[in-house]
Amino acid sequence: MYWKSAVGSVVVFLLACSFLKSLCNGACMNRESRLSSAGEKPDGCMDGDIKRALNTTWFKAKCITCSCDPAGELSCCSRVLEPILNDRGCTAILNETSCTYIIKRKGDSSEPCESWASM
CATH class of the missing domain: 2.10.70.10 (Complement Module, domain 1)
Structure with a gap:
């Protein structure tokens, strides 16, 4: 408990x-x-x-x-929340058309990355 x-x-x-x-x-x-x-x-x-x-x-x-x-x-x-990456092996790429970030692992974009959002 x-x-x-x-x-x-x-x-x-x-x-x-x-x-x-x-x-x-x-x-x-x-x-x-x-x-x-x-x-x-x-x-x-x-x-x-x-x-x-x-x-x-x-x-x-x-x-x-x-x-x-x-x-x-x-x-x-x-107009977009800036991600806070917990893993230095990840990168955030801003899509200026949709105003969203794509979080990718450096070298292997199929593996997920953990992130938080911040203004």
């Missing part, structure tokens, strides 16, 4: 740590407008060298979605 409760406690602890890690390492990035001076209303957002219109949303490489809100704040978020 003690063994089951100890294993359950470890599992709950690991899940809680994974959840807290995702909160600390959030999958979003926000940046205020660089297009306006203090007190001026922004007319868009700068995404690198590209000026984006207010109230627009667009997709970037590596499954990133960005938006420019009415206040001129740029927000970019990942």
